[in-house]
Amino acid sequence: MKSSLIFVLFTLWATTGLKAQTDFPNDSVQLEEVVIKGARVVNRTDGKLIFPSEEMTKSASSGYTLLKMLPLPNVKVDDINETVSAANSLMGNVQVRINDVEATTADMQSLQPKEVEKVELIDRPGVRYGENVGIVINIITRKVTSGYVVGASGTLVPKADMVKGNAYTKNNSGNNELSLNYSGYYRHSNGMNEVEHTEYLMADNKYCKVERNTNDIINRNTMHDVQARYSWINADGSAFLTTLSTSIDNNPRDFRKTDVAYSDGRNTSETIDNSEKTISPLLDLYFKTQLGKSQSLIANATGSYTHTDYAYLFISDDKSFGYNTLGKTWSLKSEAMYENRMKPFTLSAGLRYAQKYIDNHYSGDATLVSQIHSSNIYAFSQIQGSLWKIGYMVGLGLSREYYRQGETIYDRVWLRPKLNLSLPLSQCIRLNYTLTSAPASSKLQNMSGMSIITNDMEYSEGNPELIMARRDDHTLTLSHQSPRLYTQLMTFFRHNAHPAMQHVYRTEDDRFVKTFLEGRRIDLLMLQSYTNYDIIPQHLNAYISAEMLNIWNDGQDYSHRLTSFNFNIGLTAWLGNWTIMATMDNGYHFMENEYESRNIFSDFVSVSYKYKNITAGLFCQNLFRHNAKIEEVENHNRLAHKLLIAHNHNTSSAIGIKLTWKLSKGRNFKGIDRDTNSLKDTETGVAK
Numbered sequence: 001m002k003s004s005l006i007f008v009l010f011t012l013w014a015t016t017g018l019k020a021q022t023d024f025p026n027d028s029v030q031l032e033e034v035v036i037k038g039a040r041v042v043n044r045t046d047g048k049l050i051f052p053s054e055e056m057t058k059s060a061s062s063g064y065t066l067l068k069m070l071p072l073p074n075v076k077v078d079d080i081n082e083t084v085s086a087a088n089s090l091m092g093n094v095q096v097r098i099n100d101v102e103a104t105t106a107d108m109q110s111l112q113p114k115e116v117e118k119v120e121l122i123d124r125p126g127v128r129y130g131e132n133v134g135i136v137i138n139i140i141t142r143k144v145t146s147g148y149v150v151g152a153s154g155t156l157v158p159k160a161d162m163v164k165g166n167a168y169t170k171n172n173s174g175n176n177e178l179s180l181n182y183s184g185y186y187r188h189s190n191g192m193n194e195v196e197h198t199e200y201l202m203a204d205n206k207y208c209k210v211e212r213n214t215n216d217i218i219n220r221n222t223m224h225d226v227q228a229r230y231s232w233i234n235a236d237g238s239a240f241l242t243t244l245s246t247s248i249d250n251n252p253r254d255f256r257k258t259d260v261a262y263s264d265g266r267n268t269s270e271t272i273d274n275s276e277k278t279i280s281p282l283l284d285l286y287f288k289t290q291l292g293k294s295q296s297l298i299a300n301a302t303g304s305y306t307h308t309d310y311a312y313l314f315i316s317d318d319k320s321f322g323y324n325t326l327g328k329t330w331s332l333k334s335e336a337m338y339e340n341r342m343k344p345f346t347l348s349a350g351l352r353y354a355q356k357y358i359d360n361h362y363s364g365d366a367t368l369v370s371q372i373h374s375s376n377i378y379a380f381s382q383i384q385g386s387l388w389k390i391g392y393m394v395g396l397g398l399s400r401e402y403y404r405q406g407e408t409i410y411d412r413v414w415l416r417p418k419l420n421l422s423l424p425l426s427q428c429i430r431l432n433y434t435l436t437s438a439p440a441s442s443k444l445q446n447m448s449g450m451s452i453i454t455n456d457m458e459y460s461e462g463n464p465e466l467i468m469a470r471r472d473d474h475t476l477t478l479s480h481q482s483p484r485l486y487t488q489l490m491t492f493f494r495h496n497a498h499p500a501m502q503h504v505y506r507t508e509d510d511r512f513v514k515t516f517l518e519g520r521r522i523d524l525l526m527l528q529s530y531t532n533y534d535i536i537p538q539h540l541n542a543y544i545s546a547e548m549l550n551i552w553n554d555g556q557d558y559s560h561r562l563t564s565f566n567f568n569i570g571l572t573a574w575l576g577n578w579t580i581m582a583t584m585d586n587g588y589h590f591m592e593n594e595y596e597s598r599n600i601f602s603d604f605v606s607v608s609y610k611y612k613n614i615t616a617g618l619f620c621q622n623l624f625r626h627n628a629k630i631e632e633v634e635n636h637n638r639l640a641h642k643l644l645i646a647h648n649h650n651t652s653s654a655i656g657i658k659l660t661w662k663l664s665k666g667r668n669f670k671g672i673d674r675d676t677n678s679l680k681d682t683e684t685g686v687a688k
Helices: 002-015 054-059 063-069 105-110
Strands: 034-036 039-044 047-051 075-078 083-086 093-098 116-122 133-141 147-157 162-173 176-189 192-201 207-233 239-262 267-291 295-316 320-341 345-364 368-387 390-405 408-424 429-440 451-453 458-461 469-481 485-497 500-506 512-518 521-536 540-554 559-575 578-585 589-592 595-599 602-611 614-621 628-635 640-648 654-665
Touching: 054 063, 063 075, 063 093, 063 105, 083 093, 083 133, 093 105, 105 147, 105 162, 105 654, 320 451, 368 408, 540 589, 559 589
Parallel strands: 093 133, 458 512
Antiparallel strands: 034 039, 039 047, 047 116, 075 083, 116 133, 147 162, 147 654, 162 176, 176 207, 192 207, 192 640, 207 239, 239 267, 267 295, 295 320, 320 345, 345 368, 368 390, 390 408, 408 429, 429 469, 451 458, 469 485, 485 521, 500 512, 521 540, 540 559, 559 578, 578 602, 589 595, 595 628, 602 614, 614 654, 628 640
16 A cells, blocks of 8 residues: 555645646636526536526425436436436436535435525546446535524325435534434335246256245334534635434334245245344544645544344244344544645545444354454545546546455455546537446455355355455447537446356255355446437426446356346426426346346326425326336346246335425525435445
């Protein structure tokens, strides 16, 4: 790691003599301003700068409804479920920020749309935003005053027996703000059923066919999250923030009863009964200071602890298997980042450190103590600017990944480059290319030394010897935009070299064991077309996304290919205080390892009305369907071939309501909103 630190220090030293700029431009080459969906849009090398219209900020009831009104290509905003995601999961996660700091759901709910000055859409984010982040939305608010905001929201879906709610308050005076937030969730699901057909290739080279019908599935889950936060921010941009939160996630029953029919005439039944409870307190400290007009320094540290109590019980006619897990996980994440906006580019450099310790004790039919030590040190630097007409971002990082479980030790240094190039071909047309190369870690539960019975014929087995693989992504995008039309064509290629992949083997007593070994490759090629069109500007908007996927999965002893076609369409209407939204897709068709997954056709319709401080919404999923098929999963393994079909009565013609209330007075605080939910370390490594 000395070399990575020397690299960062050298970059800082080499650029200290460059003249700093005081107007903070992100791009010296910009396309001319256009108006899309009523909002002013300016292109930049890393994305777009969007200025909402006055009509948008007046009619929006929260940060989510405002984002849904804005022209955000390849971004799906659901203000009913309060989520922001990419149109395609392969693009990575969408990171929402307020004043350049990650925002929570409560932050987005309490955001006053009239406070919003502009929104930065960064669809080619640099290395500073973390791993697997494909799009960043940064909401910039206006000046500081004093005041308060208090609000609450609730969602109820009677058919799905689901209810969730949120209540919050923020009070600020001058440079200080204190906020409290509570969110809760309850769901009792018993409307799902599954049918699984399996063919096992036995030692005598004959097939044993098994049909499993699971009609009795019960899942009950509750969640409570409490958060307190204090923040101080100075007029020059310096800020301090501290957050204390606690989450309690309780899954008292996850029950499945299955009737099993064998091809030799045998009939039996199997039950699986799980329960899990986790408690996760977290403390986060964040500090930001301005070093003159063009430089800034950010430092933060997050400490978290997770206590897990998990129980597993499998019972069949002739055997039973059960174990309990008492798990404890400690983690620390810290970061320091320096940024200097200079001519002819902006420099960012930083250092991240993460430490994690897992101590899982298994008792019952599986007795094991699983202790995992892992750490990560990541040093990075990037420059962003323009050269001639080409906008560029060049980033380079070095990371040391360390892992120890028992006698197994993994210690490796990775080179992590990232490159963005943007070329305007005309006033309306732009060409972009992105290259990202980074390690892809295995799931910790796949690395446990545990063996768990799945049914009478199968069990799963962890592999502590799994190591990280390298993943390279290439994206080429051609886009065109005009006042009412935005369209883009994208080519995406991903190469996973030697990833962890499924491997199944047969034991001497004709049992089938699933584990994970180092495979040869998982490659993916995606061709996508996305179009967004204003049918009636500021009143009626439609989009359509269509794509073709080609996927190659080459394990140690198998090769599987898949070509699929997926589409998604949506329509949004703004009629004064009314907002109507409808979406429909054919179901995502994907394959990884030997698992081919087909999500089935679905539709969603919502209607909401805003009256002063109250917004009421009504929504429905899978209209006019009784017991909708939700998924088909096929495992193409030659020893244990499976086809599973799942239906869910609870999500068929499921009608829900949502109410939101918000009251504010004199509040216009340009504060620091930090998403500590994204900092929680929920991967406990418990074998399931």
